[in-house]
Amino acid sequence: MSTEMMFILITIITVFLLNYINVINTNKFINDTVPLFKALMEDDYKFLLAVKYGEDQTYDVNKLFTLRVRNAIIVLILFLILLLTSANANNFFISTLVAFGVAFLVFKLPYMQLKTFYKKRMYRINLMLPYYLKSLEILIQHYTVPVAIARSVDTAPEIFKPGLHKLVTRIEAGDMSVDPYMDFAKEYPVRDSMRMMRLLYRLSLGSQENKQEQLMMFSKTVSSLQNKAREQKYKSRLENMEHRTMMMLFCTGGGIILLLLLSITRMMMI
Numbered sequence: 001m002s003t004e005m006m007f008i009l010i011t012i013i014t015v016f017l018l019n020y021i022n023v024i025n026t027n028k029f030i031n032d033t034v035p036l037f038k039a040l041m042e043d044d045y046k047f048l049l050a051v052k053y054g055e056d057q058t059y060d061v062n063k064l065f066t067l068r069v070r071n072a073i074i075v076l077i078l079f080l081i082l083l084l085t086s087a088n089a090n091n092f093f094i095s096t097l098v099a100f101g102v103a104f105l106v107f108k109l110p111y112m113q114l115k116t117f118y119k120k121r122m123y124r125i126n127l128m129l130p131y132y133l134k135s136l137e138i139l140i141q142h143y144t145v146p147v148a149i150a151r152s153v154d155t156a157p158e159i160f161k162p163g164l165h166k167l168v169t170r171i172e173a174g175d176m177s178v179d180p181y182m183d184f185a186k187e188y189p190v191r192d193s194m195r196m197m198r199l200l201y202r203l204s205l206g207s208q209e210n211k212q213e214q215l216m217m218f219s220k221t222v223s224s225l226q227n228k229a230r231e232q233k234y235k236s237r238l239e240n241m242e243h244r245t246m247m248m249l250f251c252t253g254g255g256i257i258l259l260l261l262l263s264i265t266r267m268m269m270i
Contacts, residue, residue, distance in 0.1 A: 048114040076103035126190045130225035145204035146171045163187045
């Protein structure tokens with residue numbers, strides 16, 4: 001074992017023992033440090049957490065943010081010890097920058113994972129919403145809009161069920177305003193969701209004489225959304241295939257260049 005690794009191991013053990021016998025309190029240090037990092041909390045961090053865990057589920061924003069800060073501080077300290085013990089006067093500044101850079105990436109990683117989750121979720125909703133609305137359109141031909149929505153819950157995609165349960169509960173409680181429909185659209189803020197929910201609300205208010213005409217308008221809009229969803233799906237597949245092709249080309253080209261460099265190096269050594 002190298003001297004640097006031995007020093008790091010001794011430092012970690014010493015800190016652990018001091019923390020265990022309450023000579024130092026790392027948790028208190030981290031909790032006291034967190035407020036200094038509050039300015040780094042992203043504007044949409046709470047929103048993304050609500051999207052992932054749901055507004056009804058119990059999660060602590062401050063606790064999750066504290067965990068991010070704690071992990072970043074631990075990584076920063078470990079990298080500072082690792083890099084600075086092996087650094088000389090010439091690369092001291094660079095080693096410090098590298099340590100802070102890695103700690104910042106560790107701090108940002110959970111947020112980037114939330115962003116990725118949100119984008120994938122919106123993509124799924126964008127593709128699935130038109131097909132759900134098409135099945136709802138068939139039910140509306142035989143039932144009123146509130147009854148059709150209630151009957152559609154069991155067969156709806158899982159991603160829509162929480163929002164549909166809220167929508168049905170509010171309608172059954174006597175809320176005949178547009179608000180339940182708009183809140184559903186806000187929960188799934190994808191292309192044309194607001195317009196589609198407004199059409200549903202108007203359809204629920206229409207008389208039987210005007211129902212067929214409004215239903216035809218709703219049907220045309222849903223068909224248009226289905227065509228857009230198909231186009232988006234095919235476009236995504238094409239972009240994915242192009243991305244994989246480019247990665248294969250880069251890997252092949254990089255491998256050829258690496259082999260050439262190795263061959264040239266060997267020829268120069270002979």
